[in-house]
Amino acid sequence: MNTHNKTYHPYASPFDPCKPITVKTYSTPPHLYMGFQPPNLPQFSPMEALRAGTLWKDFYDPYYNSYEKSKGGLPS
Known part of the structure; x- marks a missing residue:
């Protein structure tokens, strides 16, 4: 089963002074799953x-x- 919301784990450098974002998400459109x-x-x-x-x-x-x-539903 395909989901429209995907996640991935970007590289977090040990030398980065900021707190790393460990998980990022993105959305894929429905037409990608129709041949x-x-x-x-x-x-x-x-x-x-x-x-x-x-x-x-x-x-x-x-x-x-x-x-x-x-x-x-639809956007208003």
């Missing part, structure tokens, strides 16, 4: 598509940085 666009995908209405940034519901990915709470 091709299947026919007859469900679509947003035109106004919802403008807010979501995509016409197809399967390609919608609400991005939230690590300081925001994940909320479901």
